[in-house]
Each structure stands twice: as C-alpha cells, then as structure tokens.
Amino acid sequence: MDNDFIARTARHFDIPGAAAGVFHAGREHHFSHGVTSVENPLPVNEDTLFLLGSITKTYTATAIMRLVAQGRVSLDASVHEYVPELELADGRSFTVRQLLNHTSGLDWGTLVDTGEGDDSLRRHVEGLAELKLIGATGERPSYSQSGFNLAGRIIENVTGQTYEQAIAALLLEPLGLGNTHFDRDAVMTRRFAVGHEKGEVARPWRHWRANNPGGGIATSIADLLAWARFHLGDGDGIDFSEMRRPTAALRGSNLGDAIGVGWFLRTIDGVAAIGHGGSSNGQFAELLIVPSLGFAVVSVANQGPDGIPFNQAVVRQALAHFAGLVDRDPEPLPYNASDADEVAGGYDNDAMVMTIDDTGSGLVLEVLIRPEIRAAAESDLPADHAPFPMALLPRDEYMITAGAFTGQRGFFTRDADGVIVGVDLAGRMFGRV
Known part of the structure; x- marks a missing residue:
C-alpha cells in the first residue's frame, strides 16, 4: 500500500x-x-x-x-x-x-x-x-x-x-x-x-x-x-x-x-x-x-x-x-419471491423513512430524510441517496449489493408471531409502517 x-x-x-x-x-x-x-x-x-x-x-x-x-x-x-x-x-x-x-x-x-x-x-x-x-x-x-x-x-x-x-x-x-x-x-x-x-x-x-x-x-x-x-x-x-x-x-x-x-x-x-x-x-x-x-x-x-x-x-x-x-463480505442468498414479499414495504423512525421494493427479480432499498425535517432544518441537510439494490442473507439479515454503501448489512426483527415488524440499518431501528 x-x-x-x-x-x-x-x-x-x-x-x-x-x-x-x-x-x-x-x-x-x-x-x-x-x-x-x-x-x-x-x-x-x-x-x-x-x-x-x-x-x-x-x-x-x-x-x-x-x-x-x-x-x-x-x-x-x-x-x-x-x-x-x-x-x-x-x-x-x-x-x-x-x-x-x-x-x-x-x-x-x-x-x-x-x-x-x-x-x-x-x-x-x-x-x-x-x-x-x-x-x-x-x-x-x-x-x-x-x-x-x-x-x-x-x-x-x-x-x-x-x-x-x-x-x-x-x-x-x-x-x-x-x-x-x-x-x-x-x-x-x-x-x-x-x-x-x-x-x-x-x-x-x-x-x-x-x-x-x-x-x-x-x-x-x-x-x-x-x-x-x-x-x-x-x-x-x-x-x-x-x-x-x-x-x-x-x-x-x-x-x-x-x-x-x-x-x-x-x-x-x-x-x-x-x-x-x-x-x-x-x-x-x-x-x-x-x-x-x-x-x-x-x-x-x-x-x-x-x-x-x-x-x-x-x-x-x-x-x-x-x-x-x-x-x-458474506455471500448473499439467491432471490426468492416469497422471502422478498415478506420484507417488502414501508418502515420509518423519527428522522427517516425507508421503503423496500420487490422488483420481481430483486429487492431495492431507499432511505429518505423525513420531509418535515427537511422543511424545518435551519441549514442544508445532505442530499438523499438513490435507491440501493439489496439481497437477503441467512438469519433474517440483508446486505446492500451495489452503490455507495455496498456491503452495508442489517437485519429484520420479528414479533412473537413471527411477523416482521422492523428493520435495522447502520445500528438504527426502523419500525414497520
């Protein structure tokens, strides 16, 4: 080096x-x-x-x-x-x-x-x-x-x-x-x-x-x-x-x-x-x-x-x-329509909103700063990023597979009935909408 x-x-x-x-x-x-x-x-x-x-x-x-x-x-x-x-x-x-x-x-x-x-x-x-x-x-x-x-x-x-x-x-x-x-x-x-x-x-x-x-x-x-x-x-x-x-x-x-x-x-x-x-x-x-x-x-x-x-x-x-x-980096799992459908949807926390979309051949994750926070900010906030392709990993985990955050990992949280109720990204919790 x-x-x-x-x-x-x-x-x-x-x-x-x-x-x-x-x-x-x-x-x-x-x-x-x-x-x-x-x-x-x-x-x-x-x-x-x-x-x-x-x-x-x-x-x-x-x-x-x-x-x-x-x-x-x-x-x-x-x-x-x-x-x-x-x-x-x-x-x-x-x-x-x-x-x-x-x-x-x-x-x-x-x-x-x-x-x-x-x-x-x-x-x-x-x-x-x-x-x-x-x-x-x-x-x-x-x-x-x-x-x-x-x-x-x-x-x-x-x-x-x-x-x-x-x-x-x-x-x-x-x-x-x-x-x-x-x-x-x-x-x-x-x-x-x-x-x-x-x-x-x-x-x-x-x-x-x-x-x-x-x-x-x-x-x-x-x-x-x-x-x-x-x-x-x-x-x-x-x-x-x-x-x-x-x-x-x-x-x-x-x-x-x-x-x-x-x-x-x-x-x-x-x-x-x-x-x-x-x-x-x-x-x-x-x-x-x-x-x-x-x-x-x-x-x-x-x-x-x-x-x-x-x-x-x-x-x-x-x-x-x-x-x-x-x-x-870990090896991602191949695309599975049933698993993709289970995690797709909207999530949010106090500062950001997240959407996971199923394209039919893969998953795409988008995270945006909440509009009301942008409107109230006294100075410019960083620009939102374009959506990122993502793939699932074993044990309800996932990984970003392309773009600026390639390799970024997170996981999904389930309730007592096994339903996905949240997702973690960079150590921060997003609840399912």
Missing part, C-alpha cells in the same frame, strides 16, 4: 481529498492525496484537519474510563447519579455502561440546535424528555447520538468543566494531541478539509456544539494515528480490557459483532479487532485496531456518499498488505 493506491482509489470514488495512516511493526506510515476543498483547494497532508464524526465517541468513552480509573464514575451506577436533571418520557433509568454500549433504549437523537454557548449540552439534555424511546433498557443495542451527548454531560457534571475543557485535560493534553480540536476558531487557523456531496461543497461545515461528545472532533491523520497507538498501549491507568469486553451482541451489522465500552468489536480472518467509523456533513472517517498484532489503520475522506467505500477499501488493503488479514 502506498500513495499511488490512495490516489487510484480516491479517483475511482471521486474523492477530492483523503488521508490514511498505518501503524505496524513499530513504524508509522502516512499517505495523503488531493485537496481540502474544490472551491479553495489546498493540498491534503498528514496535518490537515478532518472531522471525525462518531469516532469522537471513542474519546468520550475513554474520558469516562479515565474518570472510572480515578474513582469518580462507576460504569454500573445509574446515569441519574451523575445527571440528576435528566428527565425521560417514561422515567426510566439506565447505567453508564448501558449508555456507552447503546442499550439505554434512547432513539438516535434530536435535531435541535441548542447554540454554541457553554450551556449547549445542558440544554440538549433538557430536551431529551421529548426523545422517542425505541425499547426497554438493556433489551437491544440501538445506536444513539443523544446517548453519547448525555455521556458528555456526565463528564461536565463530574469535572465541573465544559465537555471540551474536560476532554483536553483528561486526554488531549496528557497525550500530546495538539492538533485535535473542537473549537472552530482553532480549526480555521489551520489547514482543514471541508465536506463535499457529489462534487459540491457541503454546508454547514459542522452542526451544533451539543453534538460534540458524539461527533465533534476535528483532527489530523497524524493525531488520529497517535490516538490509535495510545489504545495499543497499557492505558496509563485506564482499563482497556474493560473497554474491549463484549457487553452487547450485534446482528447483521458492519459496525461489528458486539459492543464493548465505546468500541465496536469484531473478528477479522479469525483475529479480534476493535474499531469505530464516523460521518459528518460530507466527511467520513474510519479507525480500526488489531491489538494482538500491534496494528492500526485510519482513513479519512471528504466526499459523500463514496467516502464510506473509499475508507473501507483503504482499511481492507492495509489489513491485507501489512497484517496479512483478509476482510470479506
């Missing part, structure tokens, strides 16, 4: 700018290609800042584990112990661990801008009383952005600092991650990438501050690889083995086979790995670590929707080239 591979793959997926890093056999390898923006182009290098999206969740979870190591937080204590102001629709309670492994029962999140002030996270948590609850606590994993924003509020209340100040004090400063930022004023004075959607600059650059704990970090490929190397070390008092212990199983998921504390866990070619992906408005990131091999790979790209398959191609090439591991 070299810069030529990065360049060829970026051209194949029409990515304006990308960077990748590998740590293997005690050495770092950096790769970069393209430009930061099609409107104001600067060359991408190892110090260019990219938004990490949900990879930020690994920083939030690790900060919680630092507080656990200091005896200030317990993973098995109720979140209400640290956030007494929290109110939810059914008055439920869940532990810090259940928050960090997405089994709290909270839906994905809210789309309310609570401003850029130091009270933004507090105000976001106040709004969780309106958040939909998708299941009983501990019943099943369902990916929740607001859940990790709530974890950020735990950090604020325990430390007495803003979330961003606490992350700096607990992690960034001790680790020397001087090119990792939340503050736009810090980002704009450095070289940074902007997102793109189908060749056009995506605006806004990032959304509101309250989403920082779940997705607000901007960092360079060099700093992100340093973050990965930290998680290959002894933890400096943080119990990394606890973070890597399976706490909730996943079905039909590209995210992994199980969730630990802040990490998705999976087996690649028989070897245990941990990782997390992230997306923001036209920017995509991927981080994968194989602890037993002392191996890590990171990849970032600034174009949607094909930033996802670009990062997957880079990660798979790095795994094969440096670690000798092959990451394969």
Whole structure:
C-alpha cells in the first residue's frame, strides 16, 4: 500500500481529498492525496484537519474510563447519579455502561440546535424528555447520538468543566494531541478539509456544539494515528480490557459483532479487532485496531456518499498488505419471491423513512430524510441517496449489493408471531409502517 493506491482509489470514488495512516511493526506510515476543498483547494497532508464524526465517541468513552480509573464514575451506577436533571418520557433509568454500549433504549437523537454557548449540552439534555424511546433498557443495542451527548454531560457534571475543557485535560493534553480540536476558531487557523456531496461543497461545515461528545472532533491523520497507538498501549491507568469486553451482541451489522465500552468489536480472518467509523456533513472517517498484532489503520475522506467505500477499501488493503488479514463480505442468498414479499414495504423512525421494493427479480432499498425535517432544518441537510439494490442473507439479515454503501448489512426483527415488524440499518431501528 502506498500513495499511488490512495490516489487510484480516491479517483475511482471521486474523492477530492483523503488521508490514511498505518501503524505496524513499530513504524508509522502516512499517505495523503488531493485537496481540502474544490472551491479553495489546498493540498491534503498528514496535518490537515478532518472531522471525525462518531469516532469522537471513542474519546468520550475513554474520558469516562479515565474518570472510572480515578474513582469518580462507576460504569454500573445509574446515569441519574451523575445527571440528576435528566428527565425521560417514561422515567426510566439506565447505567453508564448501558449508555456507552447503546442499550439505554434512547432513539438516535434530536435535531435541535441548542447554540454554541457553554450551556449547549445542558440544554440538549433538557430536551431529551421529548426523545422517542425505541425499547426497554438493556433489551437491544440501538445506536444513539443523544446517548453519547448525555455521556458528555456526565463528564461536565463530574469535572465541573465544559465537555471540551474536560476532554483536553483528561486526554488531549496528557497525550500530546495538539492538533485535535473542537473549537472552530482553532480549526480555521489551520489547514482543514471541508465536506463535499457529489462534487459540491457541503454546508454547514459542522452542526451544533451539543453534538460534540458524539461527533465533534476535528483532527489530523497524524493525531488520529497517535490516538490509535495510545489504545495499543497499557492505558496509563485506564482499563482497556474493560473497554474491549463484549457487553452487547450485534446482528447483521458492519459496525461489528458486539459492543464493548465505546468500541465496536469484531473478528477479522479469525483475529479480534476493535474499531469505530464516523460521518459528518460530507466527511467520513474510519479507525480500526488489531491489538494482538500491534496494528492500526485510519482513513479519512471528504466526499459523500463514496467516502464510506473509499475508507473501507483503504482499511481492507492495509489489513491485507501489512497484517496479512483478509476482510470479506458474506455471500448473499439467491432471490426468492416469497422471502422478498415478506420484507417488502414501508418502515420509518423519527428522522427517516425507508421503503423496500420487490422488483420481481430483486429487492431495492431507499432511505429518505423525513420531509418535515427537511422543511424545518435551519441549514442544508445532505442530499438523499438513490435507491440501493439489496439481497437477503441467512438469519433474517440483508446486505446492500451495489452503490455507495455496498456491503452495508442489517437485519429484520420479528414479533412473537413471527411477523416482521422492523428493520435495522447502520445500528438504527426502523419500525414497520
């Protein structure tokens, strides 16, 4: 793997700018290609800042584990112990661990801008009383952005600092991650990438501050690889083995086979790995670590929707080239009219609507942002994607077979009578309409 591979793959997926890093056999390898923006182009290098999206969740979870190591937080204590102001629709309670492994029962999140002030996270948590609850606590994993924003509020209340100040004090400063930022004023004075959607600059650059704990970090490929190397070390008092212990199983998921504390866990070619992906408005990131091999790979790209398959191609090439591991997609089942008819129909959640159509020779999946959400948005939202061909897999699972999300997996949920009542996509639940 070299810069030529990065360049060829970026051209194949029409990515304006990308960077990748590998740590293997005690050495770092950096790769970069393209430009930061099609409107104001600067060359991408190892110090260019990219938004990490949900990879930020690994920083939030690790900060919680630092507080656990200091005896200030317990993973098995109720979140209400640290956030007494929290109110939810059914008055439920869940532990810090259940928050960090997405089994709290909270839906994905809210789309309310609570401003850029130091009270933004507090105000976001106040709004969780309106958040939909998708299941009983501990019943099943369902990916929740607001859940990790709530974890950020735990950090604020325990430390007495803003979330961003606490992350700096607990992690960034001790680790020397001087090119990792939340503050736009810090980002704009450095070289940074902007997102793109189908060749056009995506605006806004990032959304509101309250989403920082779940997705607000901007960092360079060099700093992100340093973050990965930290998680290959002894933890400096943080119990990394606890973070890597399976706490909730996943079905039909590209995210992994199980969730630990802040990490998705999976087996690649028989070897245990941990990782997390992230997306923001036209920017995509991927981080994968194989602890037993002392191996890590990171990849970032600034174009949607094909930033996802670009990062997957880079990660798979790095795994094969440096670690000798092959990451394969499962084989789909042949088309069956009866099975197709059973899953075809409409599904939705608070943010999106999904339609699965049976064409008579195959299945097609389409996901659209709800029209009322688009109408109410104060800024442009990403464009909807064209429908994707899909195929069924064994055990009520499925896989996208073409397009930007090729290889994306999910599964169907049945009720006690065996009737399909929901579908999961990217860790998010859609109920049948």
